[in-house]
Amino acid sequence: MEFDLHAYLKEVVTWLTDHGLRIVLIVVLTFVLLKIATATTTRMRKVMARKEADIEYEKRAGTLSSVVHWLLRVVILTVSAFMILEEIGVPVAPILTAAGVVGLAVGFGAQNLVQDFISGFFLLLEDQVRVGDVVQIGDKSGLVEKVTLRMVILRDQNGSVHFIRNGKIDVVTNMTKEFSHYVISIGVAYRENVDEVIKVLQGIDEEMRHDPAFKADILAPLEVLGLDSFGDSSVNIKARTKTRPIQQWRIGREFNRRIKMKFDELNIEIPFPHQTIYFGKDKAGKSPALNVEMEKSA
Secondary structure, three states: OOOOHHHHHHHHHHHHHHHHHHHHHHHHHHHHHHHHHHHHHHHHHHHHHHHOOOHHHHHHHHHHHHHHHHHHHHHHHHHHHHHHHHHOOOOHHHHHHHHHHHHHHHHHHOHHHHHHHHHHHHHHHOOOOOOOOEEEEOOEEEEEEEEOOOEEEEEOOOOOEEEEEHHHOOOEEEOOOOOEEEEEEEEEOOOOOHHHHHHHHHHHHHHHHOOOOOHHHEOOOOEEEEEEEEOOOOEEEEEEEEEOOOOHHHHHHHHHHHHHHHHHHHOOOOOOOOOOOOOOOOOOOOOOOOOOOOOOOO
16 A cells, blocks of 8 residues: 555644644643642632631641642643543543552552541541641651641651651640640759749749740740649649740740759759668667778778
């Protein structure tokens, strides 16, 4: 059979003017839709953050907008890919049927993935974790850098990154949701007057709440819980201060520094552990003799 170049070129031109233009239109439309999705999620985040001028609401808005943006991108790209396949003559129906059969087969082996997505959905719906929170999940803790429907990504204090599957999360301890507490447990010598020590702690708190560097992060006056326990060499006083999320450690470190300086100034003893040796007494009220032997070194 003789090759007819003219007829072949005519067919190519016809295909390009028909299907080719459609493919270009699909690609352009896909690009535009992706831009619109990005702009929409960005706008959604700003509107949600502006609705409630609160850092907690901003963190939730950022987390939700990132997940919605990811879902929109997946849907747009998937639909566009099927439309392009249809234009180049690849039947989509058999692909969808095969995908359904393969998906059913893979589904039995991908139960963990389904569990991750379901758990991730409720994790976001119930607002348990947001980007920017400090949380503990199992034996891992750190700052939440990313939340998806499949996993939570944490970075700990050492800089290590932990990837935790949502399906493995049973308990989430959120240390920075809405507000935080820093608990202070200070031990002083038995000779000290507990009421006077409490007044000193309240005075330090008063100073910090009027300090421009710290007052914005302290939400309430110091809550003194009282004399908490009797130790071997100290009485332990417990108190706590309410702070903005993630600021409890900064406030706590400064509070401890000022406690040490104030106690040194007022000669309030923070004792070292010590023991008192008691030899006991018999019924006559006498104690056994203590034999002490001293040797002179050469």
